[in-house]
Amino acid sequence: MNIEEQLIRILPQVERPARYIGGEWNQIKKDLHAVRTKIALAFPDAYEIGMSHTGLRILYDLINKREDIAAERVFAPWTDMEAKLRTEKIPLYSLESKLPLKQFDIIGFSLMYELCYTNMLAMLDLAGIPLYSKDRSPDEPLIIAGGTCTVNPEPVADFIDAFVIGDGEEVVFEIIEKYMGLKETGLRREEILREIAQIPGVYVPSLYETYQDPVSGMTLVKKTAGVPYPVRRRILMDINQYPLPAKPIVPYTDIVFDRVSLELFRGCERGCRFCQAGYIYRPTRERNPLQVFAAAVQNVKNTGYEEISLNSLSSGDYSRLPQLLTWLNQQFQSDRVALSLSSLFASSITKDVIRKIKQVRKTGFTIAPEGGTDRMRQVINKYMSEAEILHAAELAYKEGWEHIKLYFMIGQPTETTEDVEGIVNVAKKISDLGRRQHKRSGKVNLGVSSFVPKPQTPFQWCAMDSKESLLSKQALIRQMTHGTRIQFKWHHIHISLLDCIFSRGDRRLGKTIEIAFRKGCRFDGWSDCTHFNLWEEAFAESGVDPKTYWGEYGMNWTLPWDHLSVKVAKKFLKAEWQKALDMATTPLTGFDNCVYCGSCKASELVQLKGQWEEARKSEPEAFLTEAEGPERERNFRYRAQFQKRGALRFVSHLDLTKTIRLAFKRAEIPLSYSRGFHPQPQISFGPALPMNVESKEEYLDFFTYRYIDPEELVRRVNQQLPLDLAFSSALQISKSAPSLSVLISGADYAVDFSRPVCEPVMREFAARKGIQLNECHSFAIEQFRNKKEVLYTKHKTEKVVNIKDFVRSLRYDESNSQMWIEMKIVDGATVNILQVIKALYEVDVELPVTRERLYIMKDVTKLSPLELEWEATRRQAIIADFS
Numbered sequence: 096m097n098i099e100e101q102l103i104r105i106l107p108q109v110e111r112p113a114r115y116i117g118g119e120w121n122q123i124k125k126d127l128h129a130v131r132t133k134i135a136l137a138f139p140d141a142y143e144i145g146m147s148h149t150g151l152r153i154l155y156d157l158i159n160k161r162e163d164i165a166a167e168r169v170f171a172p173w174t175d176m177e178a179k180l181r182t183e184k185i186p187l188y189s190l191e192s193k194l195p196l197k198q199f200d201i202i203g204f205s206l207m208y209e210l211c212y213t214n215m216l217a218m219l220d221l222a223g224i225p226l227y228s229k230d231r232s233p234d235e236p237l238i239i240a241g242g243t244c245t246v247n248p249e250p251v252a253d254f255i256d257a258f259v260i261g262d263g264e265e266v267v268f269e270i271i272e273k274y275m276g277l278k279e280t281g282l283r284r285e286e287i288l289r290e291i292a293q294i295p296g297v298y299v300p301s302l303y304e305t306y307q308d309p310v311s312g313m314t315l316v317k318k319t320a321g322v323p324y325p326v327r328r329r330i331l332m333d334i335n336q337y338p339l340p341a342k343p344i345v346p347y348t349d350i351v352f353d354r355v356s357l358e359l360f361r362g363c364e365r366g367c368r369f370c371q372a373g374y375i376y377r378p379t380r381e382r383n384p385l386q387v388f389a390a391a392v393q394n395v396k397n398t399g400y401e402e403i404s405l406n407s408l409s410s411g412d413y414s415r416l417p418q419l420l421t422w423l424n425q426q427f428q429s430d431r432v433a434l435s436l437s438s439l440f441a442s443s444i445t446k447d448v449i450r451k452i453k454q455v456r457k458t459g460f461t462i463a464p465e466g467g468t469d470r471m472r473q474v475i476n477k478y479m480s481e482a483e484i485l486h487a488a489e490l491a492y493k494e495g496w497e498h499i500k501l502y503f504m505i506g507q508p509t510e511t512t513e514d515v516e517g518i519v520n521v522a523k524k525i526s527d528l529g530r531r532q533h534k535r536s537g538k539v540n541l542g543v544s545s546f547v548p549k550p551q552t553p554f555q556w557c558a559m560d561s562k563e564s565l566l567s568k569q570a571l572i573r574q575m576t577h578g579t580r581i582q583f584k585w586h587h588i589h590i591s592l593l594d595c596i597f598s599r600g601d602r603r604l605g606k607t608i609e610i611a612f613r614k615g616c617r618f619d620g621w622s623d624c625t626h627f628n629l630w631e632e633a634f635a636e637s638g639v640d641p642k643t644y645w646g647e648y649g650m651n652w653t654l655p656w657d658h659l660s661v662k663v664a665k666k667f668l669k670a671e672w673q674k675a676l677d678m679a680t681t682p683l684t685g686f687d688n689c690v691y692c693g694s695c696k697a698s699e700l701v702q703l704k705g706q707w708e709e710a711r712k713s714e715p716e717a718f719l720t721e722a723e724g725p726e727r728e729r730n731f732r733y734r735a736q737f738q739k740r741g742a743l744r745f746v747s748h749l750d751l752t753k754t755i756r757l758a759f760k761r762a763e764i765p766l767s768y769s770r771g772f773h774p775q776p777q778i779s780f781g782p783a784l785p786m787n788v789e790s791k792e793e794y795l796d797f798f799t800y801r802y803i804d805p806e807e808l809v810r811r812v813n814q815q816l817p818l819d820l821a822f823s824s825a826l827q828i829s830k831s832a833p834s835l836s837v838l839i840s841g842a843d844y845a846v847d848f849s850r851p852v853c854e855p856v857m858r859e860f861a862a863r864k865g866i867q868l869n870e871c872h873s874f875a876i877e878q879f880r881n882k883k884e885v886l887y888t889k890h891k892t893e894k895v896v897n898i899k900d901f902v903r904s905l906r907y908d909e910s911n912s913q914m915w916i917e918m919k920i921v922d923g924a925t926v927n928i929l930q931v932i933k934a935l936y937e938v939d940v941e942l943p944v945t946r947e948r949l950y951i952m953k954d955v956t957k958l959s960p961l962e963l964e965w966e967a968t969r970r971q972a973i974i975a976d977f978s
Contacts (some may be wrong), residue, residue, distance in 0.1 A: 098185060098193040104852050105179040107787040107941035112745035113348040114142035115176060117190030120345040120817050121397060123155070124191040125165040132164045132275050135189055135199040139206070139214035141618070142170045146344065147352035149406065150242070151205055154263060156340035164271060167191040171214040172221070174617055180221055187221035196222035201237045201274065206244035209597035210590065210620035212251050216612040219254070226609060228256050228301050233284045237274055246375050247550040247656035250597050250604035252300035256288060260659055261296050261329035264337045269294050292322045296329030298659060305602060308653060312643065313601040316658040325660040332699055333706060334361055334380050341393035347746045347754055354402040355394040357387055363408035364683040365440065366690070367465070367477040368675055369507060371549035372408055375661045377694035378703065379685055384415040385713040388422050395432055399760030402433045402458065410436040411443025414707060420451035422715055431774060433458055441479040444487040449494045456773055460491045463502035467517030473678040474509050476671070481521060488525040492532040499525060499539055505568045506546040506560030508675060515568045518543065519575040526580050539581045543572060545591035549598050550656045551663060553671035558647040559595045562588055589627040590620060596644040601655040607637040664693035730767050730798045732830045733805065736961055739790045741819035748783040754820065755795070762811040767798035781835040781949055781960070782842065782920055785927045790946040794835055794960045828964045836923040838960055841903065843947045844928050849912040850943045860936050872907035872914060875935045879905065885934045887926060898934055901926045
């Protein structure tokens with residue numbers, strides 16, 4: 096039995112099975128026998144997190160442009176899926192080809208968050224790959240890792256063959272070429288790794304000697320003959336060499352950032368002292384606005400998304416932002432594509448920018464002061480005055496926003512009670528501004544996280560605030576916001592404490608991570624999954640004291656990450672720490688204002704300035720949208736029939752509606768929209784199909800503002816639908832025709848007992864009832880009929896219903912081993928067919944079932960919603976002819 100056949104059996108039993116099926120729109124699936132190299136892009140977190148990551152999208156697109164290399168995706172399975180994979184002995188596999196991970200040449204992990212380390216070990220273990228690099232044979236994949244965590248990879252150094260420090264666009268191909276070339280020569284694994292270590296930006300931890308520092312007690316990496324020291328970060332000075340992906344994958348299920356996401360620039364000119372990304376991605380390198388604009392046009396066309404998010408560490412600092420927003424609105428306004436900015440500095444929030452963001456519809460509005468007082472914001476070098484913060488919020492309220500999000504941080508160096516109280520004072524003032532503008536509104540979402548000192552920042556030497564102190568500060572904020580219109584959301588302190596340990600840790604922590612993994616720790620960054628008690632046990636068993644990593648580090652210590660250079664000088668970080676103590680700010684850094692941090696040379700500054708000057712001259716040649724006009728007021732109504740088969744049965748009804756809506760957009764179907772603040776396409780579906788059920792006959796109604804031939808409509812939509820989803824017919828109907836929910840009164844289902852998955856279920860049923868195997872179905876029918884009632888409690892409403900009220904008939908067809916079940920639909924209400932099957936056979940296993948048809952009972956005849964309209968059309972034609 097292959098992996099796909101095994102998945103059919105286990106996916107009905109897990110949460111959100113669409114995470115594990117692949118086949119999404121724009122997926123790239125190559126013939127793996129025709130490529131030289133197979134690389135698995137592994138993200139050690141849930142699908143919805145990994146699919147939102149810009150870096151993964153860029154690498155997937157970039158690598159797959161090479162005909163001789165195939166890149167496929169794999170994500171950490173959620174705990175229920177992991178348990179099923181282990182129970183059924185199914186190896187972890189790639190989404191595209193369902194190839195076991197162990198059969199890839201290279202596995203590349205994106206390490207973006209330290210609390211995903213146990214997930215990474217779980218993925219290796221599920222793949223049957225030894226956890227430790229030293230235990231891997233020559234035939235096993237090369238395990239590499241990149242991402243923000245690699246600026247201190249020591250806690251997981253024993254598990255990874257090679258780390259990529261810095262930008263990956265160029266170095267990934269250098270690694271692939273060297274590894275595959277050397278592997279084909281039959282060179283030993285250690286010798287191959289020694290050669291790979293010579294690639295700039297690559298760190299191979301197994302080749303370096305370590306020692307225990309007598310001052311700190313930590314395990315440190317020493318300068319070792321034959322390998323680079325320090326390993327210097329790779330910096331791609333011109334990110335425009337690698338355009339943004341034109342056809343990103345469109346997931347079936349909702350993900351964290353379910354929209355077009357475009358990178359404006361890499362790096363940040365602000366220099367906030369707590370922010371690791373602001374230091375490890377220096378210098379700031381902007382994308383040409385024409386490149387961003389072109390990517391936006393391609394992405395919207397190829398995905399159907401109706402929102403574009405412009406992303407960077409501080410998007411408001413993009414030098415051509417007003418012009419780019421103008422271009423995008425001119426291009427997309429009539430197509431109702433909204434714009435959003437991921438991160439805005441208060442001083443960059445202007446009336447012009449706000450009005451351009453809200454031109455189609457208002458997206459989220461967030462301000463992140465981080466510090467509660469002007470003093471605190473000077474310490475962290477994120478200086479924005481309280482007046483600037485309030486002005487930005489007031490602008491938003493005046494332009495129609497009723498809800499503002501604020502982000503702050505507690506536990507930062509030198510913080511006082513006054514600074515903590517300042518957080519709530521600012522939030523209250525913003526709420527008051529909103530109430531003045533909107534009377535009963537003025538809602539504020541106040542998110543407060545705990546400061547974690549991060550490597551390669553001016554605060555890397557600081558102690559983390561104690562658990563008791565952080566809890567006290569959270570309690571103070573909770574007390575001050577009680578009874579206000581401020582919704583306070585806080586960060587789980589145990590998560591922050593673990594984050595600190597693994598951010599600033601050394602190689603001794605590898606054993607701790609392995610023990611925690613063996614104890615069942617997974618998704619440690621998710622508050623409902625964190626088991627701090629298990630981590631405490633792991634620290635005790637590995638002989639590591641976690642307090643070592645929470646405390647203050649000496650300014651003259653050699654640190655666990657000092658053998659890696661992100662090209663920001665340590666003396667610069669020390670100077671920034673002193674300036675923090677002096678409450679002195681550092682100005683914005685850039686090609687026209689160098690702060691001498693060490694991240695680039697003078698010649699590179701000249702190069703960056705040249706890119707900026709070229710970008711200033713950029714203008715798009717033309718805008719491609721059609722103008723808004725009276726024609727959009729005209730409505731044409733259609734009814735269409737479609738099928739949902741195969742792996743698509745694991746996609747929920749809600750996700751199915753999204754999939755079809757985006758396909759309509761890609762097919763350029765001129766959909767009509769509702770009115771109001773958040774217009775929606777006018778599409779309505781027939782009765783929801785339960786997840787894990789296939790269907791031969793589903794229906795939807797929709798309106799367009801321009802006539803489109805039904806056959807042309809079906810052809811165009813089918814070209815934009817993923818495999819296993821297809822439209823079969825469409826018909827223009829009267830605008831006054833009754834809705835599908837009013838019309839449809841019944842559904843026929845067939846359970847296919849010829850499938851192998853059914854045999855053990857039937858044998859168990861026969862044994863339990865003391866009957867022969869061939870008597871199971873007649874016995875189940877008779878038993879069901881003889882019951883006065885079969886009660887079922889609906890999950891969401893907790894309403895108790897009698898299943899028998901909705902079952903019209905039961906019939907078993909021995910010729911094809913199918914149980915036919917006719918269900919009633921009363922005023923749009925019915926019961927889940929899977930509950931009927933479970934009641935029939937008294938099992939908790941979901942059997943293979945197909946909805947064969949939906950119909951309207953007319954006298955004793957079953958008519959489909961389309962047949963009803965055809966009949967109505969013929970009747971009207973006869974009347975017209977008679978007249």
